[in-house]
Amino acid sequence: MNAPAALPTDFLAAVEKLIPAERRFDDPLSTLAFGTDASFYRLIPKLVVRVESEEEVVGLLKLAHGARVPVTFRAAGTSLSGQAISDSVLIVLGDNWNGREVRNGGAQIRLQPGVIGANANAILAPMQRKIGPDPASINAAKIGGIVANNSSGMCCGTAQNSYKTLAGLRLVLADGSVVDSEDQASVAFFRQTHGNMLDQLAELGRITRANTDLAAKIRHKYRLKNTTGFSLNALVDYDEPLDILNHLMIGSEGTLGFISAVTYDTVPDHPHKASALVVFPDVETCCLAVPVLKQQPVSAVELLDRRSLRSVENKAGMPEWVKALSAGACALLIESRAASQSLLHEQINLIMTSIAHFPVEKQVDFSEDPAVYNQLWKIRKDTFPAVGAVRQTGTTVIIEDVTFPIERLAEGVNRLIQLFEKHAYSEAILFGHALEGNLHFVFTQGFDDPLQVARYEAFMQDVTQLVAVEFGGALKAEHGTGRNMAPFVELEWGNDAYQLMWQIKRLLDPQGILNPDVVLSEDPQIHLKHLKPMPAADEIVDKCIECGFCEPVCPSNGLTLTPRQRIVVWRDIQAKKRAGIDTSELEQLYDYQGVETCAATGLCAQRCPVGINTGDLVRKLRGRNADNTRAATWLAEHFRTAVQGARFMLHVANGAHLLMGTRLLSKTSAALTNASKGRVPQWSSATPQPLQRLHLPKPSPQDQRPRVVYLAACVSRAMGPAARDQEQEPLLDTTRTLLEKAGYQVIFPDELNNLCCGQPFASKGYAEQAEQKRQETLDALLKASRGGLDPIYCDTSPCTLRLVQDLADDRLQVFDPVRFIRTHLIDKLDFEPQDAPIAVHVTCSTQHLGEAQALIDIARRCAKEVVVPEGIHCCGFAGDKGFTTPELNAHALRSLKDAVQVCEEGISTSRTCEIGLSQHGGIDYHGLVYLVNRNSRARAAAAP
Template sequence: MARDASHFDLTPRAVVTVASAEEVARLFAVGLPLTFRSGGTSLSGQGVTDGILVDSRRHFRDIAVLDHGLRVRVGPGATVRQVNARLARYGRMLGPDPASEVACTLGGVVANNSSGMACGTAANSYALIDSVVVVLPSGTILDTGDTDADDRLRALEPALWEGLARLRDRVRDDPASRTSVERQFALKNTMGYGLNALLDHDRPADILTHLLVGSEGTLGFLASIVMRTVPVHAHARTGFLVFEDLAAATAALPELVATGPAAIELLDATSLRVGQPDLDALHTLNIRDQAALLVEYRAGSAAEADDQAGRATGVLGRLDLETPPALMADAAARNRLWHLRKGLYAKVAGARPAGTAALLEDIAVPVPELLPTCRELIGLFERHAYDHAVIFGHAKDGNIHFMLTERLGDPSGRDRFGRFTEDMVGLVLSRGGTLKAEHGTGRMMTPFVRRQYGDELYDVMREIKRLCDPGGILNPGVLLSDDPGAHLAGLKTSPPVEEEVDRCVECGFCEPVCPSRDLTTTPRQRIVLRRAIEQARRDGDPALVASLEKDYEYDGVDTCAVDGMCQTACPVQINTGDLVRRLRSTDAQAAWSFAARHWSATTRTMGAALSTARRLPLIASPVSRAAHRAVGAPLWTRDLPGGGSPRPRLTPAGRPDAILFASCTNTMFGPTSKDTGDTPPRSPHRDTGDMRSAFALLCARAGIVLATPPGLPGLCCGTPWKSKGMTRGHDAMAERVRPALAGDVPVVVDAASCTEGLRQLVGADATIIDAVQYTADVLLDRLTVTERLGDLALHPTCSAQRMGLTPALLKVAGAVAERVTVPSSWGCCGFAGDRGLLHPELTAAATAPQVAELAGRHFDAYASCNRTCEVGMTRATGHPYVHVLDVLERVTR
């Protein structure tokens, strides 16, 4: 839990999880050094500590939309993406738009004054903060949104109130200080404290609110945040402008900025070479010194976007470009451009040599200084032999990022990085810039805060810290430090381990989508532990190796759902499930190989066992619990269905339209029962049938002829073997399945996870289509809905997400119900084939947010697209989840 996305590595004395502002106040009374952290995406070291690390993510995820979306109250542990999902129905969003939105929390965004691609300084956290509930180190809890907040601050914290008023006047009355603050905060600037608060606000309570923005957890704990929102501009026109060189690109900026684009992103020649394979426009280009600007105009309607693009056409036509200018409206084409821009970090970081760290830094300079700054920065890369460094960033704001890789565990690498940093600091300050534009001061830039601001303003910052945190317990060593070597202390070492581990940059993007995140470990933590085991092995500490490996068996291997959702969020495309599958490969290979050869009998036996257990629950429950405790056998509970029916055998006389590959999960798990045991379903639609029968009926109504492959009862998609690392059984099954499916007739699969598994198993030997996709593309137009439902709760599956099946799922769901609800807290259910039977606590933890969100709401039906996921969601909610095609069959009778 100690590691974050930065290149610093400190081990905390303890990790504490807090659940309320009152608990934080009691924690302050202990008087020990505290560092608050939620998402852990920070890049400058503000989220690591050798004191007490306080987790504020797990219990501070509340989101309340206010004033019809004009404001939103958020706990510090909710991610930007979660907040924007809740605001979407109001046509609003948060102003800050960091690339890490999937993982970064609003607490971190505000504490770092994060911005992003388009928000600049007009819509960042400082500009849009409305009020906060802050816990001060004294234990005082203050809501700065209360009408009497300033009076309460004066009464409860008189020294703080008086001190802030005094510092306000001190800066305002000093012309040099005022000029310096105005100049530096005209840029995107997250270096030191936000002294512009002393100029922009009069009441100490308001000054405090805005000083907390960008304070990196050094002044108080943000227990709740109220932010003003901005409109969603859903229509965009995007252009990719390639220039002869950096000089030509930066020379075009003034005219382009005057056309009012939402974003202008700069990519240097190295960036273009890195991204060349992914963009058609670059394929034929001989990249030498070229640079590009990615320009986007955004509006609330297509007509407004077209109008903006039209006004910009004249300017684009006057530019001397290497490729023809064009502003595209096509979403797919625009997404490819942004994929190139956002993927630069992934490309470079993912290709770095094993054992090196990816260092992503950010600076800002006045726009006229951008070209000379970039030129001199490239010169520094050459001088210090950083051969593969890239420059990209937000050109409209003069804010650029650069990334290089270094062996920080090697003294020579650390020294080279130190020399480069010293030269870079001198360069940026000589150009009137700021050393941190978005990523916060952290530990990385603390030695240089005084150099950027001068002695007087640095002393003001010191006084702010003393007034708020007189004991110096909050995040010591962050933002302010007089240690000239602070940026080179406590650096990470990353010993080579495994392919997935070596590529990881520990950014934490994977954590919000991981079903075990609130139970045991996340993908980032699994990888951190693999590195720790290897480092202990290298250090000659066998006792630590044994201890870590023993705990890792449950925390890292057994409770991993291997659902692959981590890969969908990972900037370097790591599927930690692949690693866990290999770690699961055990001496059970022979047993699973036997099962592969006798799969029909195996599935029928498992289904019969479930049916028997339902008939004899008083015997099945204690026997199952005893076997589960003794040998880790699957745990039977009363909310599980009975076994299903044998897989069908369809042999039409003529050529079929499609081959139905019926999933064996529907043989093992029968239809959702009218009685789910201890928690009976509350849906009026209890006449749930077999999904395979439902799909066959739908095809018959649509005039589609189905057949099944020869030997179907003994065939499988291979997922049970792959998820356990049982390569021999997986290969044996592949040898049987591939010839059975070979041909030109499309193969339709009735469970999403089986569709994905079968595609991986047979490759290009057959065309594999999920039944939901087939229904959306072929059947829907041939069917008539006779009884449309009112409200449908829908659970997309992780397989559906990875395969891009969710749009088709939503299309089918929209055909059967007036209103379709996918919980904004949606995630993998954690049932994961048999994980829900082996470790039901995984499913309970993974589904808890969805259960809370759906509680107390009425739906006419509950649907998904995979049998085991339906079982998991039924168990979690007490409502009978069925396949969406089962619902479609009912409403088209």
């Protein structure tokens, strides 16, 4: 059905009563931002609603059903076929959809739709179990989307997808009715109220099973990976109508109902694994090996054609021999997993023996070494982003997803390559899950020219004819039908099956309000409409493919915008400006939502397939608005005064606290911060006291101990413990005590009070002053370390990261606390772990430095129980954002207090992060050195 030109007034009034204003969005920035998913389609919703309960979903659906208003559900927005966009009402999930319940020692898990797939697996990992589906997007995709799309992946195949591992489902139908298959009372009530619907489903099942040709076709189609159309196998696999209903929901893409909870039968997650890469001389030989491997104990077999190997051959760490492979080479990346190492070795022997008779051009033998293993999988995982990284600005990356019968895989691969050449997609690459005959092909496409759209249309006509008609394959194996393949469902399935799907749709959604034009559409051109523009915005972000992988680690996700949304809106602003359209309203909204509330710590770059740091764009935009250049230059040249000023401000705040008390000062400070738009920092009970005058001893020429240069960060020099903190020793003193305990002579660089890594200037957009301070500090460190002879210890990880990024002078050995303790102290100390649990916050900079696991490992030497809160990646304090934009810090840490209930103390490696963590966690957070110092003693010298 078509969306109305405007939403009915009565409907909107009813929604306003149901959903608070802060969770309803209809402004131009929000609707554009939320309207974007990972596909190459775009619709702008008229209203976005963030729901926090099933009751709200029920209420919205009842209202929509009564007013005939189309609605679309959105989980993570990582789907690729246009199934998560709307030009009517878009319903997105809030925080309260994260419930999980592990059952029977991990044999089952019940999940709400907002749980990220990887988090579900992390919960199951201690039991060596996992959920069956393993999509490439599992670190971002949510359970609601994984179930609704019947997503699979590299190891999942057809045996472990959501359809096959479904144990229970709770769903909301289009009329707002709820049924939970695990609740007998719910089922009984649903049978009373919806008996006619269930009877009709049962009848459809009987008719389908009685039609032997159709039933045989359905069974054949689902021996392949297939997500084209509805899951008609439900009609032949089950005769109980509620079972049919539940399994029809799998892969229905939000067109039949809302999935409120799902129970999975989990699958084993074997701890021992090994991988090999075998390169065959041609596609035919490669594909002939696949059926042989399918009979062996393999967990994954990934095919990579020569084009995909070529796309990554120049990447850092790639073996040199990849460049020399022949033009027709085709590779298989093989993985095997087992419960024990001995069984794994047996499996490897079986696998290699089975393919020993095939000619091989190049081979990397099975390896259990994580470095080798990860490098092999990096080849596979880098292929898709490699195409995205080299595409022309203004084009989009399209990844198609088809299945060929495995016995015709070689022919299918070659025919696809011929189509690439016929339609001039010279950059296209081909890879996929070989065991299932499931191939992905990636190409770039522009949609700003009618000729380009016509080329795409002709290409897709040829692809659909090839796959669905000539080969009897599936047009969508795991990415869902969406809008992309809706016009071709009948071509693949035939008229009988197609009409059966429409019967199901009209039975379960008689008003047609659930995600119209997705899976089934009466518009044969729907796949060519609402194509997403990808206009140039800034070279920093022009390679963004809008996949959404960045979003789970962004601290402003759910407060304002995510990195993907920041890029989407900035693209739109730039395109409108070029077209002469007024963007003042958008830019005004963007100033706060896009720029002010970005932490700019760059965790998004770690998740981005093409390595985009959206924080770089934000810093650039801040630089354009940085109109206090003279003041920044003066502060850079008189940094000692800036540190003294910070101490003075802390003195004032401390005095105000003594006079006013905690509650009144907190309230007054919050009001001042808000009124001044962040110019007056917000005080909290975790705000540090000022550090008194530093006492920096001079080195003694007679001291023969090994030297370490200690760079105390400016925050460590200005900030002492908070007044409420049980630990009142300053970080500087504790650090020096620990270093001396390990046998080091501690050296401080000259002019320490005037040194700064430059981060405070960089975060505000003053790049020139930032680099000036960084270089001054590096020069001082080179001198203090005697030309790089001595290691340099920096007590704050963000400062360390700032100093070592793009460090040209390889004489300098600059360490953050984690790396220095790991490499220089552990072998000099004996540890006595404490009984009290400890909470660990891994800062953004620690993650960038690659020391996240090392931090956790060190904490485990010091405490018997270590708690790493789920879902907190960046605390959002971001230097001074916790003072000036406190809502960002509060939002990022909104789940912290519940997560650390069993702990009395937390640790981190950034003094400013610890302020926000202490405030919102309800426990004191300290530097890592406090924990290490308290739970270690100097190791006794070995006897001669």
